[in-house]
Amino acid sequence: MRRAHVRAVVLAASLPIALAGGLAAVQSAPLAPVLPADRVDTVEPGALTVATAAVGTWEGEAVAVSVTAQGLSVDVDGRSVWTSQPASAFVTGGRGDVTWQEHRGYFWPTVQYADRLGEQTVDRVEVVDGAVVVTGALAGADGAGDEGATYTLTIQDRSHGGATIDVATAGATPLDSVALVSGRSAGAGVHGFGEQFADFDLDGRLLPIVVREQGVGRGEQPITQLADLTQNGAGGTDQMTYAAWSSFVTEDLRGLRLAADDPASHAFAVADLRDPAAVGLEVWAPSLSAEVVAGDDPTALVAAQQAGDTRAGMARWATRGAIVGLQGGTKEVRAELRTLLDAGARVSAVWLQDWTGQRVTEFGKRLWWTWQLDRERYPRWRRLVADLAERGIRTTTYVNPMLTDAAAKDTPGLRNLFAEARDRGYLVRRPDGTPYEQDQGQFTATLVDLTNPDARSWFADVIATEVLADGVSGFMADFAEGLPVDAVLHEGDAAVLHNRWPALWAETVRLGCERAGQPDCVTWFRAGSLGQAADAPLFWAGDQLVTWSREDGLASALLGMLSAGVSGWPLVHSDIGGYTSVNAYVKDYVRTPELLRRWAELEAFGVVMRTHEGNRPDENPQVFSTKGTARAFARMTRLYGALAPYRRAVVREAVDTGVPAIRPTWLVAPGTDAAESDTQFFLGSSVLVAPVLEEGARTVTVDLPPADRWVNLLTGERHRGDSRVTVRAPLGRPAAFVRADDPWQQRLRKRVEAAGF
Structure with a gap:
């Protein structure tokens, strides 16, 4: 029901797509021969020059900074929390720009540099107001031909342990990007950067840090190539994710993340892990603010990195039994649920994503994004919710941060939220001032402008009075990865705020739950930003293909959960059975009963056990399809329920400490x-x-x-x-x-x- 572009694969001309970016820009366009085929040469890390007067150790209020000809290290309470790569620049900068191609939530950045400033000098170190301040200059690789810049590195105590490192740059022509290059032991594993669906150890990779659709196939063939050819690059790559942010830990037991409260921390960034002795993080902003920590062991390290954060908790009801995805209307939901209960399933809630109505497009079955109950589809809704509640079963629904014109639904008395938001100036706009209507496949929708406090408050009221009406206990809070980078907002630059949009969405959702007066409200998100766990209790791993693969199937869901956990999402689960089903003609991608069962086995040991019918529910087996599938699923729900006391303890620890449950x-x-x-x-x-x-x-x-x-x-x-x-x-x-x-x-x-x- 969610993804706009996957309903069928239709052979059509492909849109040229390129990915380029990083501390060393790399371009590749295997499916787009019209694009330039040349490869931008790799820029090796620059050299470091340290003035004699800058060599020594300076002690601030709680940190000690040592500078030698080999580089810089930061100690807190006698422990090394950060060190540079020996004899190499640890601050670099660049001038240039990032251009974007976008299609239905897919964002492809191309980085072009005018100047690369990789040569660094350390000219002065001093203690100012308890902080250690390092100043110096940046220059081009050959020392000439590029206009230089100066930098100031301020290092001080982090109130919850570790240290903060703030980098500011200046020059006659401002820098467009700044990078902090951390040292690591040769080959020490690197983990994190949000929810990455690749090997848990990211060593050797170049990762664009951008929130976007994760792709269909992501390298699994033939579906990836077919999706690229027919859906404008929708196949994706193994770098693509709904939830990317600048946070990592290493097997040296050191960690770094950008500060969530600094706007520059959400700017487009690139992590360069190709040097086995370094981790480069380039942010497309003229400054950055980082937090660095260390730990005695990996668990202590992750806890140290998350220390001081506020994390939303999760109601106990969501962890006692399965949350079962059903749809089709009142009669169908009752019948499907009865099949599962008769088989002995333990059910905590039903998830009725089509509560707002269903529309049919050439891509398949979609939802009406009008965010009001479809009373024709769900007659006697209140009775349904009440009957379920009497059996100890909660009702949950679905919403996303976009609005579509309700006039097209032609339902008398239906509130037109799109028109309300448009008339109040609450919608994201195009440069010409009109609402930024985005193609969703035979209909359009527009994002509510979450940078506008009035718009955010208005939409929170919609959530409280419409989405959570009549005893509904929670919902899937979908999307939030698709803010166009050329949009005009009430406040701020869309290109900078693109990666922060999921956090703004989570704030809005939390406010809606509060206004509904529901302390037990449970919501789950797929798009992610730095600091989002403060408002969002639960996440899911996005839209996997209904296969087994490490690229985009069952195995990839596990990889994503492992990465997300050490990056700051303590509670993550996945759609049982996967979501994306495509008839690609050469192969019809449908889930098998075996895959459905194995996925349920994995999530029986998860945080939340939730099913999804997928985007082609009629073509894919469901947990209620037959008595056999119902019995098999019911057996796993009983196993899930048997772990409930232990799971509650694990969830409580995850919320308290930030150490993930998975x-x-x-x-x-x-x-x-x-x-x-x-x-x-x-x-x-x-x-x-x-x-x-x-x-x-x-x-x-x-x-x-x-x-x-x-x-x-x-x-x-x-x-x-x-x-x-x-x-x-x-x-x-x-x-x-x-x-x-x-x-x-x-x-x-x-x-x-x-x-x-």
Whole structure:
């Protein structure tokens, strides 16, 4: 129901697309031969020159900064929290511009430089008001031909541990970009940068930090090439994500993130991880503000990075049973739910995304973005919600930050929110002042201008009085990745605010829930920004293809959750069964019953267990399609329910500390062979899960961290720790383990046995 561009693949001419960007601009356009084929040469890190007078150690109120001919390091309480790459520039700058191509939420940046200032001098170091201030100059690689600039680096204590590093630049011609280059041990893994659907270790990559549609296929073939050819680059790449932001941790146990309250932190940025001894972060702004931390171990490191943040909590009802995606109207929802309940499913809520009505386009079934109940589709709505509530089942719905003209729906008495917002000046505008209507595939929609406090307040009232009316307990808060970079806003530059838009959307949603007077309101988001967890309790991993692949299927969902967790999203889940189904003619991409079951097994050990019918519900098996699929799903909901007390403790810890609920093995067992795996995960620190990620597999291999013994949670079998074992994992019996001496082991085993395992 969500994505505008995927309903069918129609062979058509492709739009030329290019991606370029980074500390060293790289262009590639394999499907766009009309674009320039030349490659922009890589610019190697510049040299560092330190004046003799600047060598030494300067102590501020809580930090010590050491400067040598090799570079700069920052210590807090005797611990190194940041260091530069030896003998290389740690501040660089650039002049140039970023141009954009955009199509239905896909944004393709092209970076062009006029000047690259990679040569750095450190001329002076002093202590000013308790902060250590480093000043110097930047110049071109050959020392001539480029107009130089000066910089000021201010280092001081971070109130919640670690330090802050602020970089400001100046020059007769201002810089357009500034980069901070961090050192790391050769080959030390790098994790984070938001929700990245690539290997958990991002070493060797060049990552554009831009919020956008994640793509259909993302390298999986033939769907990626077909989507590129027919939908203007919609296939995507493995760099694309709904949730990118500038935050990372390294296996050196140091972390850096930009400050969420600094507008420049949300500007387009590029992370350069290709140098095995450095992490470069270039922000397209003339200044940046970074927070740097360290930890004794990976868990302490992530907790240190998130320390001081406010994080929204999540109501307990969402973690007791499944949230089941249903649609079709009152009668259909009752019948589909009855099938699941008769099979013994534990259901916490129904998710009725089509509550606002359904429209049909040439791409398939879509929603009416009018954000009011479709009473013809859902007659006796209040009775439905009340009946479900009597059974302990909540009702949740759907909304996004866009409005469409309700006049086209031709429903008497329907409130036209689009017209209201247009007439009040609450919509994002084009440069000519007209509402910025964006193509959604046979209809258009326009974003509410969330930079306008009055517009944000108005839309929060819409959420409170329309979306959350009649006892609704929450909703999917979709989209927010599609702000056009050339839009005109009430306040600010759209190109700079593009990456911040998801956070503004989350603020609006939180305000709507507050005005509805619903402390137990649960919402979930797919687009992400720095600092968003302050207003958003729950996230999901976006729109996966209904396949098994690491590029865009089941395995990619796990990768995204691992990355998002260490980046500041403590509570993340995915659509059970995937979302995107496409008939590409050469191959019809539909989910199989096996994939649906394996996805449910993974999310039985997740934060939230939520199903989705997908964009082609009639062509794809559903958890309620047959008695067999209903029984299989019901069995997993009982397993999910058996873990409820443990899950509540894990969720509470995640909200309190920022350490994610879904954890890579690296967080729990660093320095072991198991730590390298990104095909298994921990729920909290006790339960290790090895999901089946390959079609047809009936066994799974798991790397067990050191321990005396590990106990299979479902079978009771014991395995020696610090070993790689292959265990049986038939359908309906996922592989999960707890240390034999873990305090939760016996309690969880008893609960799982009582659930029928």
